[in-house]
Amino acid sequence: MDGIVNWIERLLDGSLFAGGIFLVIGIVGGVLLLISLLLDGIFDAFDFGDGPLSLTTIAAFTSIFGFTAFASVGAGMSTPVAAVVGALAGLLGGAAAWWLTRLIRGAESTTAVSGQDLVGSEASVVLAIPAGGLGEVAAIRHGERISLSATADEPIPRGVSVRIVQTITSTSVRVETLVRPQTSTDLPSD
Numbered sequence: 762m763d764g765i766v767n768w769i770e771r772l773l774d775g776s777l778f779a780g781g782i783f784l785v786i787g788i789v790g791g792v793l794l795l796i797s798l799l800l801d802g803i804f805d806a807f808d809f810g811d812g813p814l815s816l817t818t819i820a821a822f823t824s825i826f827g828f829t830a831f832a833s834v835g836a837g838m839s840t841p842v843a844a845v846v847g848a849l850a851g852l853l854g855g856a857a858a859w860w861l862t863r864l865i866r867g868a869e870s871t872t873a874v875s876g877q878d879l880v881g882s883e884a885s886v887v888l889a890i891p892a893g894g895l896g897e898v899a900a901i902r903h904g905e906r907i908s909l910s911a912t913a914d915e916p917i918p919r920g921v922s923v924r925i926v927q928t929i930t931s932t933s934v935r936v937e938t939l940v941r942p943q944t945s946t947d948l949p950s951d
Contacts, residue, residue: 830848884911885923
């Protein structure tokens with residue numbers, strides 16, 4: 762009977778209602794955190810980069826704030842005190858999430874190739890390039906084979922070594938035939 766009276770008192774003073782709001786905030790934050798981790802990139806329009814205002818950091822703060830404040834209200838703290846405790850816990854959790862995402866991003870592979878990295882590289886024609894048309898070349902960068910669409914001013918048959926002279930897009934380049942220096946075996950014999 763004493764528990765029911767206590768529950769009714771808490772309902773009337775608003776702490777039970779506030780606890781429910783904190784619980785909803787925690788659940789929404791938890792769902793956003795799961796979505797941001799599992800479906801990376803789905804909310805890029807709402808993401809402010811990898812800094813402290815990234816979606817993952819905000820979602821971690823929100824969920825930790827909500828659940829901590831809900832637990833604090835349940836433990837008998839007043840709503841304002843529970844909100845402060847939840848905010849402090851949320852800040853610590855958000856900072857930890859930010860640090861962890863930076864740590865993970867820093868460990869990601871850095872083998873991405875930019876257009877400037879390709880200019881001057883040697884490649885091999887794997888699909889003949891017609892004059893002014895598109896063919897395909899393969900180059901080895903950072904130990905990985907990358908295939909690129911290629912165009913040239915002159916036709917280049919399959920198997921010929923070429924040099925990349927210009928990056929047109931992230932997946933297409935302009936090439937020219939690799940000129941090899943003449944050696945004594947290349948000279949005609951008398």
